[in-house]
Amino acid sequence: MNLIDQIARLGRAAIELVIGLGKAGLMLWGAIMHRPRFRKGTPLLLKQLYVVGVQSMVIILVSGLFIGMVLALQGYNILVGFGTEESLGPMVALSLLRELGPVVTALLFAGRAGSALTAELGLMKSTEQLSSLEMMAIDPLRQIIAPRFWAGVISLPLLALMFTAVGIYGGHIVGVEWKGIDSGSFWSILQASVEWREDIVNCMIKSLLFAVVVTWIALYRGYHVIPNPEGISRATTQTVVQSSLAVLALDFLLTAIMFGQ
């Protein structure tokens, strides 16, 4: 009897998972599969780009600078032991481009913009604003979800690029300005080892996929929130936890595909 209970619980969890995935899929499908409306859609998208992108810029730029600097400092301490401190450039640039840029940006984005999206949608749901749109014969998926989704998908790759560029600059500050590596060899070795297709394109592919995942989870959690304060706070936490885990797992998968050969 107990065993059957366990099996039933497993089955129920699986069914709920599938229902959740189905709901999330339907939500995204309903949000992005329609004719674009440029005249009405553009102001909404602009507003969300501001909320999701511009307002995340400060934390992304500051974190990028510091992570680049710390990376360079630790790297320098190790490399100088082998007399290969000139390789600091590629070390910083490749770690940022291949992993840290997309991943850390996505994690910060989940904390800054993802949680805000969930909380905002949760509030709209609990104050019946979403229902009210429905009753006005306006599809909330189109009006509310779609612009937020696109804003996230556009913003995150741009933020990841900014993060990486600023991080490399941070590495330059520590390596060249502080530790006295020759500027010429720093840049030339860096340039010789970074490849346009392998590194920069992969960086962008990664952050684009992270953007889809993080924004999707945030919107789903907000849209299907249990409309009370406790539900909103739990949904916000879930957004951050689930999208962080999803980003890290997806990153491993993508790294294995891109660089694992």
Place this chain on the structure above:
Amino acid sequence: MLTRKIEILVGLFLLSGLAAFLVLVFNVANVEVKSGDSSYTLYAKFNNIGGLKVRSPVKVGGVVVGRVSAIDLDPKKLVPVVTLSMDKRYQDFPETSTLSILTSGLLGEQFLGLTPGFMDDDIELLVDGDRIEDTHSALVLEELIGQFLYSMGKKD
């Protein structure tokens, strides 16, 4: 006026993203925008290419004059064929030039070292599609150690 401010900030945001992209592409990856056909192709056969890779540099006295664009295996002779994409600015190498696979530092990356050969009246210059005959394969550390041990053993 609030929307105007948002529009400006979003515009700046998109521009900074673009700027970061351009910095990464041109300053970090150092993608060269080549107009038209600014390179010519040479071929070389080796017995062993060691750790040579596509995009490994070709250097003359330390100056990068081209890159490896492809590595294939000759289907009949079963030896590696390396395709070099040479910069048009550096031409006029005589056909007596030698090409060797070298290593930067003890453990560093491998690259191709091109040593220009002697010039004579009846010696032609390398042009697009030519093959460099005189090649030196990569030194494989294990083989070297093996030979060393073998010669040590013979002495005793």
Place this chain on the structure above:
Amino acid sequence: MTQLPKTLVETKNMAFSRGTHVIFEDVTLSIPKGKVTAIMGPSGIGKTTLLKLIGGQLIPDSGSVTFDGVDVHKCSRSELFALRKRMSMLFQSGALFTDMNVFDNVAFALREHSGLPEAIIRRIVLMKLEAVGLRGAAQLMPSELSGGMQRRAALARAIALEPEMVLYDEPFAGQDPISMGVLVKLIRELSDALNLTSVVVSHDVSEVLGIADYVYVLADKRIIAHGTPEELRLSEDLKLRQFIGGEPDGPVPFHYPAEDYKKELLRELD
């Protein structure tokens, strides 16, 4: 109640449940055109759910809801949206869009659906705001308004597209006597002046009996009584008497179902 005027909304043998929790078992009611119909009942009985069923946001387990002869739950999404342009709903919380000021809130549906030029929209919005007495507050944000004013602004938004029917969800809940009076007056006036069909869901007995033309009382997952306010006041039904009179104990017990009081007190803890 012998002869009703033309019916706008009709529900037939409607049942609805959330998970295993049954909310309605068998609800049949009809809402006459151009009148104020009230649906009353104790809180937690699913009155809001009933409105959402009428508006097509929820789908009943069985039975049907028709609006002007069209089955709300059998038509396509675009047909449903076309129906919804003819009705509107005043939510309990007002549900004003928090990121727009009052003017834009009222103008929102007009801008989305009417396709009218901005100059005309501006006049319509000002007229609607004047009707609820908030023309002076047009540029305020919803968070700057009091609860009663928020509800009035939401009412202006609800009538912006000149719907045939307005569903009011607990319009009087949590209002002070003055705003309550204002809302009662507005609902009655709008109904008479625009020939609106109004459905008021509420548990504020005296206000509802004051403005309704016809009243349904919901309890125990079904309609337990209906009639004009006069008929209900004179009813002998015990449950109805308890609800209308506001008596603490009666057929609807004061106590949540529990085991015998004495037994539980005397039981030894084991």
